[in-house]
Amino acid sequence: MAEIDFSNISKLYAGKPAVNTLNLQVASGELVCLLGPSGCGKTTSLRMLAGFLTPDAGDITLDGRSLLPLGPEARPTAMVFQRYTLWPHMNVFHNVAFGLKLRRVSKADVARRVGQALELVGLPGMEGRSPSQLSGGQQQRVALARALVLEPQVLLLDEPLSSLDAKLRVSLRGEIKAIVRELGITTVFVTHDQEEAMAVADRIAVMFGGELHQADAPGTLYARPATREVADFIGTMNFLPASATGTHLHAGPLAFELAGEPISGPLEVAIRPEDIYFAPSGIPAEVISESDLGHYREMQLRVAGLDAPLLTFVPRGEGSAAAVQVRRAVVYAGGQLVGEAVPVPRLVSR
Numbered sequence: 001m002a003e004i005d006f007s008n009i010s011k012l013y014a015g016k017p018a019v020n021t022l023n024l025q026v027a028s029g030e031l032v033c034l035l036g037p038s039g040c041g042k043t044t045s046l047r048m049l050a051g052f053l054t055p056d057a058g059d060i061t062l063d064g065r066s067l068l069p070l071g072p073e074a075r076p077t078a079m080v081f082q083r084y085t086l087w088p089h090m091n092v093f094h095n096v097a098f099g100l101k102l103r104r105v106s107k108a109d110v111a112r113r114v115g116q117a118l119e120l121v122g123l124p125g126m127e128g129r130s131p132s133q134l135s136g137g138q139q140q141r142v143a144l145a146r147a148l149v150l151e152p153q154v155l156l157l158d159e160p161l162s163s164l165d166a167k168l169r170v171s172l173r174g175e176i177k178a179i180v181r182e183l184g185i186t187t188v189f190v191t192h193d194q195e196e197a198m199a200v201a202d203r204i205a206v207m208f209g210g211e212l213h214q215a216d217a218p219g220t221l222y223a224r225p226a227t228r229e230v231a232d233f234i235g236t237m238n239f240l241p242a243s244a245t246g247t248h249l250h251a252g253p254l255a256f257e258l259a260g261e262p263i264s265g266p267l268e269v270a271i272r273p274e275d276i277y278f279a280p281s282g283i284p285a286e287v288i289s290e291s292d293l294g295h296y297r298e299m300q301l302r303v304a305g306l307d308a309p310l311l312t313f314v315p316r317g318e319g320s321a322a323a324v325q326v327r328r329a330v331v332y333a334g335g336q337l338v339g340e341a342v343p344v345p346r347l348v349s350r
């Protein structure tokens with residue numbers, strides 16, 4: 001078991017909260033990504049969990065026991081940092097073995113565990129190499145082996161892939177996911193890259209300005225962003241001002257039925273670009289710009305009755321027409337999600 005609980009955690013710098021009343025649970029064996037723009041408090045949260053920073057309020061527990069009285073070295077956590085932090089004068093073996101030696105593990109066990117850890121990260125037999133003889137990706141694998149060899153209950157990853165090139169990032173993130181799954185190790189992974197978070201996480205915790213806005217599975221986060229900020233940050237979104245009467249919503253010529261409590265007043269309807277499609281029976285629209293992005297086309301549309309253009313993604317091979325329809329939308333009041341909405345077919349006047 002290794003269940004983490006951030007309970008009402010706050011951290012202030014010069015009286016300003018870097019993390020404000022964070023409540024977040026990470027289940028045993030779960031991989032949770034902390035995601036958000038620069039300065040949102042994700043690194044501060046991770047460092048409090050690791051013991052490098054002390055919270056000003058709240059508690060962090062592991063399996064119900066507070067971690068706060070323990071220094072970093074006494075916590076059952078191991079961290080991998082953004083920059084390869086290998087000791088350049090030590091070979092791979094000694095880099096990975098370092099923590100075990102501090103723990104007075106026997107020589108034979110050190111050799112066995114280092115061998116196993118290197119195998120796990122795909123670098124078997126590399127013990128004798130010096131860090132300068134390794135690529136960036138290999139160095140980060142060694143850093144991962146150095147963390148895993150300690151058999152921590154909790155693995156902490158602080159932007160571990162951000163100094164690698166794009167292709168390598170994609171392959172290594174897949175490997176990290178597979179390794180932590182195999183080991184069943186509770187993992188907290190900090191990233192500002194939403195695609196990375198979507199690809200690796202069981203759940204993503206999205207933070208803005210020190211506040212947690214939503215912690216959900218990637219699919220849920222994408223389909224039902226809890227706040228307008230999450231909706232804007234994750235993927236691409238069209239926002240339209242709308243008004244409501246009960247469960248009937250209007251955004252210019254678009255009419256929706258809200259699946260939720262009746263509501264009144266000003267709202268915003270948010271529509272993913274891929275949920276806008278060409279349909280001859282839809283609302284008149286004109287393509288004002290278009291870019292071919294390979295597997296799909298991105299189009300700006302001027303839709304009759306709407307002030308702002310709508311962005312749509314059109315799969316390769318699909319044609320366009322002079323009218324559009326909407327598949328689904330999500331609705332925000334005061335920046336908070338109030339529900340999903342489905343379009344009401346437009347009555348065609350004859």
Ligand SMILES: Nc1ncnc2c1ncn2[C@@H]1O[C@H](COP(=O)(O)OP(=O)(O)OP(=O)(O)O)[C@@H](O)[C@H]1O
Binds near residue numbers: 019036040041045
């Ligand atoms: N040592 C410090 N002294 C003062 N302010 C700090 C300190 N460390 C962080 N902050 C502030 O706390 C807030 C949260 O910082 P944090 O590093 O946790 O954000 P982050 O989401 O990890 O950002 P990034 O992706 O840029 O690392 C920021 O406003 C930052 O400026």
